[in-house]
Amino acid sequence: MLSQKTKETLLGPLNANNPVVVQILGICSALAVTVQLKPALVMGIAVTIIVAMANVIVSLIRNTIPMRVRIIVQLVVVAALVTLVSEILKAFAYDVAMQLSVYLGLIITNCILMGRLEAFAMTNKPWDSFLDGLGNGLGYAIILVIVAFVRELFGAGTLLGFRIIPDSWYAANGGFYENNGMMLMPAMALILVGCVIWVHRSINDEKK
Amino acid sequence: MKLNTNSNIYTFIYMTVVVVIVAVLLAFVNQTLKQRQDDNKQLDMQKQILGALKVDYADQDPAKVYEGIIAVGDTLQFGEKQVFVAHLNDTTVKYVLPLAGKGLWGGIGGYLALDEDKNTIYGVNFNHESETPGLGAKIVEYEFREKFEGKQIRKDNVVVSVAVLKKGKTCDAGEDYQVDAISGATITSEGVSKMLEVNLKEYAKFLATGEVVKEDQQAHKVLYVVNGKPVNNIDFLSPDEIIETKVFTKKEALDCYGIEGLEEVIVVITKEKED
Numbered sequence: 001m002l003s004q005k006t007k008e009t010l011l012g013p014l015n016a017n018n019p020v021v022v023q024i025l026g027i028c029s030a031l032a033v034t035v036q037l038k039p040a041l042v043m044g045i046a047v048t049i050i051v052a053m054a055n056v057i058v059s060l061i062r063n064t065i066p067m068r069v070r071i072i073v074q075l076v077v078v079a080a081l082v083t084l085v086s087e088i089l090k091a092f093a094y095d096v097a098m099q100l101s102v103y104l105g106l107i108i109t110n111c112i113l114m115g116r117l118e119a120f121a122m123t124n125k126p127w128d129s130f131l132d133g134l135g136n137g138l139g140y141a142i143i144l145v146i147v148a149f150v151r152e153l154f155g156a157g158t159l160l161g162f163r164i165i166p167d168s169w170y171a172a173n174g175g176f177y178e179n180n181g182m183m184l185m186p187a188m189a190l191i192l193v194g195c196v197i198w199v200h201r202s203i204n205d206e207k208k
Numbered sequence: 209m210k211l212n213t214n215s216n217i218y219t220f221i222y223m224t225v226v227v228v229i230v231a232v233l234l235a236f237v238n239q240t241l242k243q244r245q246d247d248n249k250q251l252d253m254q255k256q257i258l259g260a261l262k263v264d265y266a267d268q269d270p271a272k273v274y275e276g277i278i279a280v281g282d283t284l285q286f287g288e289k290q291v292f293v294a295h296l297n298d299t300t301v302k303y304v305l306p307l308a309g310k311g312l313w314g315g316i317g318g319y320l321a322l323d324e325d326k327n328t329i330y331g332v333n334f335n336h337e338s339e340t341p342g343l344g345a346k347i348v349e350y351e352f353r354e355k356f357e358g359k360q361i362r363k364d365n366v367v368v369s370v371a372v373l374k375k376g377k378t379c380d381a382g383e384d385y386q387v388d389a390i391s392g393a394t395i396t397s398e399g400v401s402k403m404l405e406v407n408l409k410e411y412a413k414f415l416a417t418g419e420v421v422k423e424d425q426q427a428h429k430v431l432y433v434v435n436g437k438p439v440n441n442i443d444f445l446s447p448d449e450i451i452e453t454k455v456f457t458k459k460e461a462l463d464c465y466g467i468e469g470l471e472e473v474i475v476v477i478t479k480e481k482e483d
Contacts, residue, residue: 035341066219073226080230084237091241094248156342181392184342 010131013139016204019112020143021197026112030144031189033103037160040148042096043103044141050085051113052133054078058121059129065122074117075108082108112140147192155183257304260319260333261294278304286411294321302330305411309403312395314338316347316403322361326415329370332356334400344396355387361404367412372401433475445478452477 019025026047033043057077058065065073086104089097097104107113116136121129152158157165157179169175182188212218254274258265265273283290292304303326307318314337321330334347346352359370363381371379371386374394379386389397408415432439456473 035343039341064213064222066213066222068214069219069223072223076226076230080234083234087234087237087241087245090248091244094245094252098252152342184340184392 006128006131009128010135013132013135014142015139015200018139018143018200019115019136020140020193021200023115025115026110026140027190027193029103029106029110030140030147030193031186032106034144034148034151034189035155035184036152036158037145037148039100039103040144041141042100043107044137044144046085046100046104047107047110047112047140048134048137050078050081050107051116051137052130054081054113055116055121055129055133056126057081058117059124059126062122070122071114071118074114078113078117079108112136143193143196146196147189150192151183151188154180155188256333256335257292257294257319257321260304260321260331261296261302262321262331263296284414286414289410291411291414292319300324305407307334307403307407309399309406311336311339311347311399312344312393313340316396316399318403320356320404320408322415326418327360327362329356329359329361336396339396340393343390343393346390346393347396347400352390359385359387361385361408362415365416367408367415369401369405369408371405372397431473433473435476435478445476449478450476451479 013019017023020027020030029043029047033039054074054077058074061073082104086097089100089104116133120132124132149159152160153164157163157170157177165177167173169177171178213222251271255265255270257278258270258274261277263273263277277294277296278292279295282293282295284293289306291306294302294304296302301324303322303324305320305322307320309316316334316336316339318332318334320332322328323330332353334353336345336347339345339347356370361367361369363385368381368385371381372389373379373386374389374391374397377386389401434445454475456475460473
């Protein structure tokens with residue numbers, strides 16, 4: 001269905017060329033939104049949509065952009081898109097907008113966006129750029145979800161807000177279990193990302 | 209002719225065009241969606257007030273439920289703030305006070321519903337902009353809010369508020385006037401505590417007498433200086449302790465103490481000072 005090259009563009013960032021664990025981009029936001037699964041999921045989706053759209057727009061106008069101000073043009077495109085999405089969410093999905101609050105604005109500073117615009121969209125056709133944005137956004141979302149899954153499960157005993165570890169296990173109710181408070185600290189996100197990188201590298205090296 | 213995309217004039221025009229297009233687009237979107245966004249904000253506020261009043265609107269339209277409880281004009285105006293007067297089904301009157309303060313990362317706020325005695329907390333609802341999920345953000349959960357219910361905010365007719373303290377600590381007013389903080393969220397808990405204290409004291413006069421006067425509107429016109437220490441009131445002094453009082457006008461106060469914006473400064477010297 002897809003040619004080898006487009007397949008590589010779309011699926012490469014999910015594993016072999018993952019923006020977070022291979023290119024080590026977008027770490028800062030990965031720390032901020034991964035305490036719970038839900039904001040991590042929403043953030044992942046939001047970034048995916050915005051990277052894909054920004055990639056397409058920049059790719060469409062890539063031949064007209066003056067080289068000296070290209071970063072500024074990219075920034076304007078991203079900032080406009082983020083503002084647009086935030087306005088639309090506030091009007092049609094107010095709860096989600098409140099949930100995302102500051103993180104939505106922080107998408108502008110996500111290095112993955114600028115990285116993809118500069119490295120891919122500036123030199124490729126719109127359709128390829130769209131796939132590249134989609135792939136990178138999803139690659140970012142996967143890592144976010146993995147980290148958030150571990151942090152919410154062991155930090156709060158819940159997943160997506162639903163209780164997984166039974167209340168009766170807790171020491172407060174006469175059980176033996178205690179939530180790991182360290183999981184809720186940003187430092188733990190960094191350690192977990194490190195673990196994901198470790199596992200990812202050792203699997204991929206074996207393949208080679 | 210091939211356009212030189214690197215010339216100064218091209219760059220300049222290009223940027224101008226891009227910025228104008230983006231500005232027009234965003235302004236247009238903002239204008240079109242503004243009404244919807246404001247409606248959402250209004251609805252959100254109404255839902256929060258219903259939450260503080262513990263009204264379950266389940267599958268009904270929250271705006272309709274709200275209107276049934278707080279009719280248009282059922283508000284008391286305190287400067288820019290409003291206190292809502294709610295009539296619940298059981299014909300009791302509740303007063304809903306707005307709260308606003310600071311958490312760890314951003315603003316926190318909420319609504320506090322008081323019983324008709326303007327003393328017992330009926331229910332409370334908190335919201336926050338960006339507290340840490342799983343820690344500070346827990347202030348919105350009923351598990352935390354529930355602890356406030358039934359607490360009194362006045363002791364001997366003075367507003368003492370309800371303190372949010374770590375387990376094991378006791379506030380000045382006694383154990384009845386505090387709730388347990390959220391473990392791991394010290395600064396957010398302190399923020400809630402401070403928010404309650406500051407906001408409730410603003411309505412001290414109203415809570416005590418029912419008069420619609422904001423506390424700081426009258427109290428802050430006069431500054432008392434007791435033995436060189438500025439205080440907001442001198443209720444704690446008994447008349448026979450006072451040896452001398454001097455009243456300064458606004459201008460004199462500015463000259464002597466460098467204090468602006470006050471109508472009067474009253475300097476009090478007490479007996480202890482003499483000793």
